Structure formats: structure tokens, C-alpha cells
Amino acid sequence: MPENGIYLDHSATTPVDPRVVEAMALFWRDVFGNTESSHAFGREAASALEGARQTVADVLNCRLSEVVFTSSGTEADNLALRGVAWAAREAGRGNHVVSTPIEHHAVGHTLDQLHDLFDFEVTWVPVDGHGLVDPEAIANAIRPNTVLVSVIMGNNEVGTVQRMVHIGRLCREKDVLFHTDAVQVPGRLPLEPDDMHVDLMALSAHKFYGPKGVGLLYVRSDTDLVPAITGGDHERGRRPGTVNVAGAVGLATALQLAEEERVKESIRLRSLRDTLIEGVLTRIPDSRLTGHPRHRLPHHASFVFLGVEGESIVQALDMERIAASSGAACDQGELEPSPVLEAMGFSPEWGVGSLRLTLGRSNTAEDVTQVLEVLPGVIGRLRG
Amino acid sequence: MPENGIYLDHSATTPVDPRVVEAMALFWRDVFGNTESSHAFGREAASALEGARQTVADVLNCRLSEVVFTSSGTEADNLALRGVAWAAREAGRGNHVVSTPIEHHAVGHTLDQLHDLFDFEVTWVPVDGHGLVDPEAIANAIRPNTVLVSVIMGNNEVGTVQRMVHIGRLCREKDVLFHTDAVQVPGRLPLEPDDMHVDLMALSAHKFYGPKGVGLLYVRSDTDLVPAITGGDHERGRRPGTVNVAGAVGLATALQLAEEERVKESIRLRSLRDTLIEGVLTRIPDSRLTGHPRHRLPHHASFVFLGVEGESIVQALDMERIAASSGAACDQGELEPSPVLEAMGFSPEWGVGSLRLTLGRSNTAEDVTQVLEVLPGVIGRLRG
Numbered sequence: 045m046p047e048n049g050i051y052l053d054h055s056a057t058t059p060v061d062p063r064v065v066e067a068m069a070l071f072w073r074d075v076f077g078n079t080e081s082s083h084a085f086g087r088e089a090a091s092a093l094e095g096a097r098q099t100v101a102d103v104l105n106c107r108l109s110e111v112v113f114t115s116s117g118t119e120a121d122n123l124a125l126r127g128v129a130w131a132a133r134e135a136g137r138g139n140h141v142v143s144t145p146i147e148h149h150a151v152g153h154t155l156d157q158l159h160d161l162f163d164f165e166v167t168w169v170p171v172d173g174h175g176l177v178d179p180e181a182i183a184n185a186i187r188p189n190t191v192l193v194s195v196i197m198g199n200n201e202v203g204t205v206q207r208m209v210h211i212g213r214l215c216r217e218k219d220v221l222f223h224t225d226a227v228q229v230p231g232r233l234p235l236e237p238d239d240m241h242v243d244l245m246a247l248s249a250h251k252f253y254g255p256k257g258v259g260l261l262y263v264r265s266d267t268d269l270v271p272a273i274t275g276g277d278h279e280r281g282r283r284p285g286t287v288n289v290a291g292a293v294g295l296a297t298a299l300q301l302a303e304e305e306r307v308k309e310s311i312r313l314r315s316l317r318d319t320l321i322e323g324v325l326t327r328i329p330d331s332r333l334t335g336h337p338r339h340r341l342p343h344h345a346s347f348v349f350l351g352v353e354g355e356s357i358v359q360a361l362d363m364e365r366i367a368a369s370s371g372a373a374c375d376q377g378e379l380e381p382s383p384v385l386e387a388m389g390f391s392p393e394w395g396v397g398s399l400r401l402t403l404g405r406s407n408t409a410e411d412v413t414q415v416l417e418v419l420p421g422v423i424g425r426l427r428g
Numbered sequence: 429m430p431e432n433g434i435y436l437d438h439s440a441t442t443p444v445d446p447r448v449v450e451a452m453a454l455f456w457r458d459v460f461g462n463t464e465s466s467h468a469f470g471r472e473a474a475s476a477l478e479g480a481r482q483t484v485a486d487v488l489n490c491r492l493s494e495v496v497f498t499s500s501g502t503e504a505d506n507l508a509l510r511g512v513a514w515a516a517r518e519a520g521r522g523n524h525v526v527s528t529p530i531e532h533h534a535v536g537h538t539l540d541q542l543h544d545l546f547d548f549e550v551t552w553v554p555v556d557g558h559g560l561v562d563p564e565a566i567a568n569a570i571r572p573n574t575v576l577v578s579v580i581m582g583n584n585e586v587g588t589v590q591r592m593v594h595i596g597r598l599c600r601e602k603d604v605l606f607h608t609d610a611v612q613v614p615g616r617l618p619l620e621p622d623d624m625h626v627d628l629m630a631l632s633a634h635k636f637y638g639p640k641g642v643g644l645l646y647v648r649s650d651t652d653l654v655p656a657i658t659g660g661d662h663e664r665g666r667r668p669g670t671v672n673v674a675g676a677v678g679l680a681t682a683l684q685l686a687e688e689e690r691v692k693e694s695i696r697l698r699s700l701r702d703t704l705i706e707g708v709l710t711r712i713p714d715s716r717l718t719g720h721p722r723h724r725l726p727h728h729a730s731f732v733f734l735g736v737e738g739e740s741i742v743q744a745l746d747m748e749r750i751a752a753s754s755g756a757a758c759d760q761g762e763l764e765p766s767p768v769l770e771a772m773g774f775s776p777e778w779g780v781g782s783l784r785l786t787l788g789r790s791n792t793a794e795d796v797t798q799v800l801e802v803l804p805g806v807i808g809r810l811r812g
Contacts, residue, residue, distance in 0.1 A: 049469065053465055053467065056461075056462040059456070065456045073444055073449065082742055082743065083437065086440070086751075115498075117669070118659035118669035119669060122657040153658040154658040256673060257642060273502060273506040273538075273656065274538040275534035288639075291641045367467035369465060
């Protein structure tokens with residue numbers, strides 16, 4: 045880790061919790077079997093995998109069979125979208141998907157490919173200036189040939205949290221499957237798919253102090269799904285490839301810890317976040333919060349600054365040993381205003397100047413103080 | 429690990445080398461950044477990732493840009509097949525693939541889905557009784573609309589190693605891309621794609637003492653590939669999702685170690701294997717070797733026994749603390765004769781009685797002696 049750095053990019057990734065590192069250690073050399081092998085080495089690996097699945101099911105309040113381990117949140121989103129879309133088309137149920145313009149690329153680019161290469165139609169329901177989508181607008185976009193609605197629960201770039209229960213209820217009434225990318229949510233907000241009428245939900249371990257390289261898809265029972273990658277019959281035929289047992293155990297351990305510490309930690313982070321937001325907006329002229337002021341992830345502060353370029357802010361903060369981002373991590377280095385901010389109605393002169401500060405377990409009030417001391421000078425110099 | 433067990437299932441999976449465990453340790457909490465982040469935490473992660481990629485490129489004697497990290501060999505096969513097939517169809521170059529009936533499910537089932545859901549045609553070129561495919565038969569199956577040939581290099585079930593250079597040369601002459609699933613090969617045979625005229629090649633870390641949950645696809649420069657899962661622009665736009673840096677470093681370290689120790693270890697294992705094969709065929713009546721007697725993976729012994737059922741042998745050996753498998757790990761528990769043995773011409777009465785014993789670093793001459801003492805009695809009891 046860079047010496048003395050303040051890490052304010054927890055929406056990009058998080059360090060692995062020491063308790064998670066410890067939980068995974070058994071699975072490198074001791075319990076190393078292939079879960080599909082029928083001998084003792086395989087059985088103990090399979091038992092550990094099912095233990096991890098039980099832990100996840102307990103946190104999500106769902107069935108064991110509804111938990112599919114994947115290699116990432118991105119792969120989980122792909123399995124949900126491709127899986128439902130291809131299954132529905134094969135069954136003649138339709139070829140139309142409803143989504144929003146503020147999805148993570150794992151959803152947005154997948155829908156683009158489904159459109160471009162596989163003849164699906166996509167309706168992008170607009171969002172308001174705070175990045176909120178109107179549940180009734182989602183419902184109104186549903187047609188007889190609609191097979192799926194996909195809406196990101198907590199936006200990675202601007203932190204807005206959607207009205208999930210409302211959207212889910214309307215989808216259920218119209219008998220259309222509802223998928224959500226909830227990658228930013230664990231440890232931050234309650235996350236039971238049943239409560240939200242969600243049929244499919246993607247998570248990624250490394251966003252909640254688990255390892256990179258493992259995610260999961262919650263899939264409600266009896267959801268018709270074509271595997272998006274094909275091979276062996278692992279994960280009940282929904283996701284092939286030798287299961288990453290260490291990763292599954294790591295994800296499960298991290299998810300349980302995140303949930304156990306969620307209420308206390310999210311209150312703490314929300315307080316730091318609000319200090320940060322108020323401080324930035326007060327001290328820096330021509331600054332605006334992006335995303336919703338109240339319906340937002342508790343660890344997430346995001347801004348635009350008129351007349352500066354986001355990537356320059358990130359680089360200047362980096363010189364001050366503060367790690368931040370300009371929008372989503374996977375778009376770093378791009379100088380265009382983000383499509384998310386465009387969809388929210390920001391003009392390019394505002395939209396290019398975006399900064400995301402996302403708090404986490406390592407952050408203290410001193411970190412926030414430090415940022416508030418440094419950032420006004422950084423913005424001032426960049427404008428000068 | 430089960431106490432005092434003899435592990436003879438190294439084609440299913442291997443324990444992680446202690447040096448690999450150590451190499452990964454830095455990446456849980458110290459170097460934990462997202463490789464796409466532009467701050468110091470991200471840069472040091474990206475630097476480690478590119479170091480891992482360089483190690484792989486050095487072993488494979490290829491370019492950095494030709495190495496794509498994936499989550500498994502299965503995902504790598506999917507990226508190769510779906511990627512090439514979809515790109516070719518979009519470009520109007522054709523919709524026909526040539527393969528064999530002895531592919532791993534990651535290839536076979538992917539081609540099935542490309543056929544069933546996406547209107548591709550597949551020609552399955554037969555193999556002989558040793559599981560060898562005739563390179564000329566592959567060449568003869570190529571049509572003007574053929575976009576890809578896919579042949580498994582070292583068969584997981586029966587150990588047969590194909591005439592890769594010959595097949596590759598014929599594909600190159602006909603200007604058709606050549607993919608191989610080489611998952612069983614690292615540490616066992618030379619593996620330079622250029623020498624074999626291979627355009628795409630899938631590997632999986634956990635087969636060569638690396639971690640589960642990471643694989644790679646070698647993709648020759650200028651190969652037109654549509655991403656099989658979609659999202660961010662990681663891995664030069666070919667494989668999205670936050671990169672599993674610990675996994676990539678683990679794979680690279682394991683691959684380098686496997687290559688460094690390959691000649692010495694494969695000679696050692698070949699000798700143990702030949703003792704095992706000769707002992708089994710000598711001591712057990714109505715037993716046959718499956719796969720090629722000479723063109724086979726050096727660690728791989730596979731048999732069929734008349735009048736017994738493979739899964740029963742595996743269970744009986746398990747009681748004796750010997751871990752073996754009946755065919756591929758991903759087919760465990762099935763009582764049908766394997767399609768691979770059927771394709772090689774085995775009748776069902778032979779084909780159901782298959783046993784695979786795959787050697788690795790932990791095995792000694794004493795292990796082989798022990799198996800040769802136990803196995804004849806096991807087969808005798810099952811027949812009695």
C-alpha cells in the first residue's frame with residue numbers, strides 16, 4: 045500500500061478483510077479438491093462450498109439453490125441478462141429489455157451487444173437530474189414482448205439508490221423478471237431480494253472487503269436461464285468451470301461480516317460523507333453534488349466542478365496521497381463527460397469535472413478533514 | 429487434506445504450490461488497488477498485473493498483448509469459440525466450426541450452444557481407437573465458410589496428445605483460425621503456440637499448481653474477437669470485470685515454475701506412469717489402456733475394466749484412501765459410458781468401466797506400488 049495514503053476509492057475496490065484472508069487460507073493446499081470429484085478430497089471441497097453457499101443464503105434470506113457463484117459482478121450481470129434474454133427468445137416469449145442510461149457497463153454494454161448482435165430491443169428509461177428513475181416510467185416501458193427489466197440498485201458513479209421495492213412490485217404485477225446490479229450495496233444497505241421483489245441480483249466480493257475474482261448471481265427459483273458460458277454442470281448447470289472454493293468462502297465470509305457490521309458502519313460512513321459533502325459544497329465555488337442528496341449510498345460522495353477536468357483533479361489529489369476517482373474505475377483516463385452525467389442532464393462543461401470520493405472502513409474523520417483542507421486548493425490551482 | 433491419502437487425480441485439480449501462495453499474499457491487503465484506477469493504489473496493482481503478463485508471455489514466447497486473463501480455462505474456451513464465431517458471423521465470414529468428439533465440455537457444450545441457439549454448424553471429425561484425430565481429416569472438413577478449428581491438445585479423459593503442429597500447419601494453409609484447449613498441458617509438454625501454429629489457446633491455473641478461479645486465453649495478434657462477456661474495457665476490451673490481480677500473479681508464478689520444472693518432472697512422472705500402466709495391464713485380466721500408448725500426457729494413465737462400473741472403482745479406491753476418478757471430474761456420478769470412449773469405439777460394456785489415475789508432484793514410486801497392490805483386489809471384488 046502506498047505509504048500514508050488516504051484511500052477514498054472504495055467503490056472501485058477494497059482491501060481484503062484479514063478475517064477473509066484467514067478463512068481462505070485453508071483452501072490453497074489443505075482443502076484443494078475439485079468439488080465435482082467423488083473422492084474424499086472432492087467431498088471436503090464440496091462441503092466447504094456448500095457451507096459458503098449457506099452463509100450467503102442466510103444473509104440474502106434465500107434458498108441455497110438460488111445462489112450461483114461467478115467470477116465477478118460483471119459475469120453475474122452477463123449471466124442474468126444473456127441468460128434470461130436467450131432463454132426467453134428460445135421460448136418465444138419476446139426480445140425486449142427495459143433498462144436505464146445509468147447502468148454499469150456490465151449491464152449497459154451487455155444490452156448493447158444483445159441489441160447489436162442478437163436482435164434484442166432495449167428501451168432506456170430516462171432518469172431525473174438526481175439519477176432517479178421513475179418506477180411508473182419503467183412500468184410504462186414494459187410491452188407484451190418484454191422479458192426483463194434491469195435497474196442498478198446503487199449507482200457506482202453518482203451514488204443514487206433507486207426505489208427498488210416500487211420498481212420490483214410493478215415488474216411483478218406485469219409478470220416481467222427484474223434484475224439488479226447491486227454490486228455497490230453489501231455492507232451499506234439492506235439487501236434481501238425477496239423484500240425488493242427482485243428476481244436476479246449481481247454482487248462482487250471485492251467491493252465488500254472480499255477477494256477479486258469472485259461474484260455471485262442470486263437467481264429466484266424457477267427462473268429460466270441459459271448459461272452465458274458453457275461447459276461442465278457446476279452450479280446446477282448455470283455456471284461451468286471448476287469452482288473457486290477459496291473465492292466462494294472468501295465472498296461468503298466477507299458478505300457475512302459486511303452484513304453484521306452494516307448498520308454501525310453505514311451510520312459512521314454516512315456521517316463522514318455528509319461532513320465531506322457539506323464541506324466541499326461550502327468551501328469550493330461552482331461545485332455541485334451529483335446524484336441524489338438523500339437516496340444515496342452511505343459511503344458515496346460525488347461532485348462536479350465547473351471549468352476543471354475530473355482526471356486532473358484525481359491526478360492532483362494523487363500527488364497529495366489521496367486516492368480518488370473521476371466516475372467509474374473502468375472509465376479512468378477518458379476525457380469525455382460520462383454518459384451517466386449526460387443522462388442526468390449535466391452539460392459538458394460541468395460533466396467533465398467529476399470527482400468521486402467513496403469512504404470505507406479505513407477512513408476516519410481526520411481523512412475527511414485532510415481532504416477538505418487539500419481539495420479547495422487543488423480545484424483553485426486547476427482553475428487558475 | 430484427508431490423512432495419508434494418495435492423490436491420483438491431478439487432471440481434476442492440484443494443490444497450490446507454496447511459492448504461489450506466497451506470491452499471492454501481497455495482493456490481499458497491501459497491493460489491493462483496481463488496475464483501472466489512475467491513483468497510486470491502482471498503478472501499483474496495474475504494474476503487478478503487467479509483470480504477471482510478462483512472465484506468461486516469456487513462458488509462451490508470445491507478445492504481452494496476446495495474453496488475456498480470464499476466470500478459468502472454461503471461460504477462456506468460451507471466449508475463443510464465442511468470440512471468434514460471433515466476430516466472423518458479424519463480418520460475414522461464415523458460420524461453420526470444425527472440432528472433435530473428444531473435446532472438454534467447455535468446448536463441446538459451447539459448440540452445442542452455438543449450434544442450437546446461434547445457427548452455427550459444427551463438423552465433428554472422428555478420432556481413432558486411441559483418441560487421435562487425423563490432421564488430414566480436419567483439413568478435409570474445412571469449408572469456405574469455416575471460421576474456426578478447435579482441437580483439444582492433451583485429452584483430459586484418456587490423455588491422448590494430438591498432432592498439433594500438423595493440424596496447425598494445415599489450418600494455417602487454409603487460412604482458418606486454430607484454437608486449442610491446452611488445459612492439461614502446462615508443466616507436462618512444451619507449449620509455445622507459435623511453434624504449433626495455434627491462434628488461440630486456453631489454460632487454467634489450478635491444473636498446474638496455481639489457484640482456482642483464474643485462467644488465460646492466448647490470442648494471436650490481429651485475431652478478430654467479440655467479447656463473450658461484456659462490461660468495462662479491461663484486458664484490451666476482450667475480457668471485462670475488475671482483474672483478479674492475485675490470481676493473475678498466482679497463475680504466472682505457477683506457469684513459470686511448471687515450465688522450469690517441466691523436463692525433470694515430466695520424465696519422473698512418465699516413468700511412474702509407465703510402471704503403473706504396465707502393472708495394471710499385467711495384474712488385472714480384462715483390462716485395457718484407453719488413449720494412445722505413446723502420444724499421451726506424461727502424468728496420465730487411464731483404463732477400462734470389463735464388467736465393472738467406473739464410479740464403483742473410484743468409491744472402492746476412496747475407501748482405501750486413494751483418490752482417483754472415472755473420466756472427467758465434471759462428469760462424476762454419471763453411469764453412462766463417456767462420449768469420449770464411445771467416440772473411440774469402446775462398446776458400453778467396456779466404456780462404463782473407466783478409471784483415470786493422474787500423477788503429480790506429491791506422488792512417489794511407493795504410491796504406484798500401493799495402487800498396484802490394492803487395485804487388482806478392488807476390481808476382483810467388484811466383479812465377484
